[in-house]
Amino acid sequence: MTHNTFGHIFRVTTWGESHGPALGCVVDGTPPGIPLTEEDLQVWLNKRKPGTSKFVTQRREPDAVKILSGTFENDGALGPVTTGTPISLMIENIDQKSKDYSDIRDKYRPGHADFTYQAKYGVRDYRGGGRSSARETAARVAAGGIARKVLTHVLAREVTIRAALVQMGPHKIDHANWDWAEINNNPFWCPDPQAVITWDSYLTDLRKAGSSCGAVVEVVADGIPAGLGAPIYAKLDAEIAAALMSINAVKGVEIGNGFYAASLSGEANADEMRMEDDTPSFLSNNAGGVLGGISTGAEIVARFAVKPTSSILNPRKTVTKDGEEVDVATKGRHDPCVGIRAVPVGEAMVACVLADHALRHRAQVGDGSE
């Protein structure tokens, strides 16, 4: 909500620059008594860790997360649990490759935030993009790990939040081929094994050419009961939209049918209802699990578009801080398709929004009504 904090009750404040000594976040509002270890969070960080395939940046960062506060292990307990006080997470930056920054110190890289940070603040940490680097999302992924635990704890049911890449550059998956089990079998988090073949060759070519492409990520949350969310500005879909749009390079967000809904008739788009197991149930899910800003009990489905990586080898026209017209090319270790590493970030953001809403719901309505 505020500059570097998101969430209302489950609140995450992130800090850190790409090439500073460390980055991290403070997670406040977590219920007490939830088992939590560094390993519980590391598993999610490993999903977005650089250097895992040739298709992501070769920067070598273990991204090892430390818990500095907010958990405690009672004598005789089986492990540490949350205490309800703020959880401070820290990830040290190891591989801040020492190099000559004189190039990007003065030149605004097109597509990056160099110019806008300079315009706003009059000063910026230009090393690796500083605060505007996607490296900041490591803290979000760690926070998302806590959010998942909070969700299960508060809702007292299994909640699954997972994401997949559904489009790379112009190449979309075939939804008929969707198989969640596939996403771990390829370096793209792609649920369609057919698409993997196309994508692999497409991205290999782009990478060799020093170019880049965009992507679309779909996040699905399963297990959310009807009733989470709120009217008007705390609408579940509004907050998911903000959360996803706040990820680096994201330019569009959809819920359910999204933009496609605009072309449909009211008859085609409305999800009809029938009883199932004595519970009101929807015969389709065009709404993506949200009506009037409140969850319907169906899967929550959100998609976001990631623009092509702005760091490319081909020189682009730009200007310097001093107004000189120059060309700039970005050498160095970059992701040809940042959309890939945005997958765990999208999951984390949706987890954080849902955890916050689970707590907000409990505040207003109590435990019983879920």
Add this chain to the structure above:
Amino acid sequence: MTHNTFGHIFRVTTWGESHGPALGCVVDGTPPGIPLTEEDLQVWLNKRKPGTSKFVTQRREPDAVKILSGTFENDGALGPVTTGTPISLMIENIDQKSKDYSDIRDKYRPGHADFTYQAKYGVRDYRGGGRSSARETAARVAAGGIARKVLTHVLAREVTIRAALVQMGPHKIDHANWDWAEINNNPFWCPDPQAVITWDSYLTDLRKAGSSCGAVVEVVADGIPAGLGAPIYAKLDAEIAAALMSINAVKGVEIGNGFYAASLSGEANADEMRMEDDTPSFLSNNAGGVLGGISTGAEIVARFAVKPTSSILNPRKTVTKDGEEVDVATKGRHDPCVGIRAVPVGEAMVACVLADHALRHRAQVGDGSE
């Protein structure tokens, strides 16, 4: 941010139900000394007023806004100005057509928030959708009128925020035909006179059939200097996304190239820079005026998709509060395409976000840097 409040410094809290005695909002954080009359706000309310053409609901509401606090006219002054204290706006509901609600009292209308409000709160004002009715957006439009005044006052420059319908059902405009002057010449806020012909006949047919369609709205803000916005969760685009997604029936939001960016290469999507009038300037605006969450100085361009009106004549399958499986059809006065009346609402929401960011910017960086 919170349930019924948006904005951080320029804060708008709305209240009211569709069929209650009145609705309104409290606008806090407005700078002092800005001339403000009810007429200044009424002009925007008239844009979303029902009953202005056969293509919008025939409910007759003058939507006359009253200012109950926060302005004062000094002796000898030319008119009232803001005092810096909260501005309370109220719009009385006149035409709450007294009718039999027994149908929607018990039946959940597909596509509406009937079921989700009931699931969340266990009680709801079912008359006309209660709080979930798009009638609430009247308060937003009024607040947006204040936001426009704040923007001009704080930025000390002309700021224009306007929107147009760029797609109705499956029918898109041709951007080559775009003419802002046209939007007031047709009942659709359509900037393409060719599209108007198609849309008129298309929507006339739908309306007669008791059906409905969706739409896409594009909002353009002109005159915003580089530097508004902030990192991470207060990103200008993240907050615009939330603001637009919070409008009734919206299912998707894009900034600049939006989803189309996903299919482009880094070379094609990056906006190159050159100097223009001694100022860094962009040769294209694929970014839609935002980089790293901060304005670039180019036009801010956002689009949002509105789903087809859920209130249709054709019966749909649903269930009642008591679990009975029934059909429901919505008679009464409804918009065949709610996207039309969403146009001034979209403008208002973008105005509110920008006004808030203009004030937040001034807080952190001061007047001088804009």
Add this chain to the structure above:
Amino acid sequence: MTHNTFGHIFRVTTWGESHGPALGCVVDGTPPGIPLTEEDLQVWLNKRKPGTSKFVTQRREPDAVKILSGTFENDGALGPVTTGTPISLMIENIDQKSKDYSDIRDKYRPGHADFTYQAKYGVRDYRGGGRSSARETAARVAAGGIARKVLTHVLAREVTIRAALVQMGPHKIDHANWDWAEINNNPFWCPDPQAVITWDSYLTDLRKAGSSCGAVVEVVADGIPAGLGAPIYAKLDAEIAAALMSINAVKGVEIGNGFYAASLSGEANADEMRMEDDTPSFLSNNAGGVLGGISTGAEIVARFAVKPTSSILNPRKTVTKDGEEVDVATKGRHDPCVGIRAVPVGEAMVACVLADHALRHRAQVGDGSE
């Protein structure tokens, strides 16, 4: 928290000036399903209503509160209940005595906010003090009525919040005489019948002399279970301190022993514990019911000091907006001791803080732990 809003989940946003058409507030975050009528709130407003005795202002205001949104009466229900959506309350100003304001338009009244509002905003509604008038507290008292209902609903137990005047000018009550039943038997909310006699003659003299005096109010909340509150900045006592200090003319706040605790030894001040009815219990309540920012289960006891009414007949030195040195005397209808009418306001503020914390507690810890 923000300029005109207090509370985090139970949020009250007030608006209105002393001599505008109306004043009111929007109460957001209320749980659904709580029976609520205008009469439920009017009873508290009647406690602070002007004109009830010769010791309070003779302005004649019925202070009739209207509920404009947020409640709904289901067919066949026994009365309206809260729906969980924002509750808009409005109180019309009736007796804005039309008079010549030229005197206070230009002269800064010592002890009032005339100069500081002018210094901050450069413009102000000078009629009756505008926004800085204690008339604004009517909205708080109405909100406090909702807060009381929320507390009982959420905590599922009887909660009593009441206040008494314990000092008028230099005259303190004798705590040994304390009898809650007495507070309704005199125009001062005084629990000590002996003190009433002194106060009556003291205040009668002051009033005739056109002078004024200060007072100390004690608020006691009974029935709050152990565990409400939170560490650090959401400490129950910190938020009560802010709430009480935010009341017009308040200059000091204490919890439990307050300033007296400074003079005690650790042995004398610590509240020892023993078991009572199988529950940990305190043998004294020097802490005033709060330890580490969290309620102990004992009575919550807070006191606040109200300065003497600044509106007095005797002329005081001041300056005008234009820098002229002049004298000013305040004629008109004023309270010789504003502390009297601060009693229901203090109760309301404590009720609001506790209601907010009851909801915040439920968010983080759930229903079960209370």
Add this chain to the structure above:
Amino acid sequence: MTHNTFGHIFRVTTWGESHGPALGCVVDGTPPGIPLTEEDLQVWLNKRKPGTSKFVTQRREPDAVKILSGTFENDGALGPVTTGTPISLMIENIDQKSKDYSDIRDKYRPGHADFTYQAKYGVRDYRGGGRSSARETAARVAAGGIARKVLTHVLAREVTIRAALVQMGPHKIDHANWDWAEINNNPFWCPDPQAVITWDSYLTDLRKAGSSCGAVVEVVADGIPAGLGAPIYAKLDAEIAAALMSINAVKGVEIGNGFYAASLSGEANADEMRMEDDTPSFLSNNAGGVLGGISTGAEIVARFAVKPTSSILNPRKTVTKDGEEVDVATKGRHDPCVGIRAVPVGEAMVACVLADHALRHRAQVGDGSE
């Protein structure tokens, strides 16, 4: 405002337990371009560092603060400056004396938050009080160092915020002896050299007896222009009250005349005005620099009462977690008068509130009006 965050624009989020690996805070909202080094903050931390005299705890902590983000040194610059992004501060805990905690693990220490944390959370880090330890205030003092820099930067004038101990146990200073230069000449921050003699012998005796006493601290902010603050709940005095009351062991807060004002007449308490150097000026400062929640331009004067240290050698009656009635005595390294080390904390809290209001003022009114 929220559990572990204070401030609205200048926002400080603290984290950490007494005996965890580290503690710290994230400071968000700082304007860019302010020179800032660790040394700038260390000077304030050294004021509250343990082990500096026999009158404070002998725990040995260097309290060395590290800046982990938010500053950057441009090539050729004279030193690092703030970048406008979040500043993460960390202080490692060195001397967490490993000892047997079995005693306080189970026994609730009277006057401490042991019982209330257990009642709220059902789990707590009992080592040294965990989160409820005054050790947390180290992070506040560091943040206060940034706040001071922000104030000078934003207000473009010298601002001095300093505090002194004005009462120890029952022994008050004589205000006629007040000499700011004295506060660094004794271990009590006492401005009255006569009082020092009494206090030294009084506290030496208490310390030897294993007892403790309370204190009163006065904070004075000099250089604040008229116009900072805001109506109603963002009143400068309301936020100062919350900030000071949020400090460990504080039980009372006053502004200006405070509780003494209750005993005065309106004539005696009102500060009259005259012109001085062509500026409206007050002939006295009974108001303590705040009227209507907004600064008057006079010195801002606040006092707070600190209760006696709860950790004492003399055994007190208490109960265990399991309901056993026992006695408890606190051995170990404790402050006989925690009020002493609260002096720099009080300064820091007032600095944070003022910095936040300086930014909020600039947001609403702009640079020019100060």
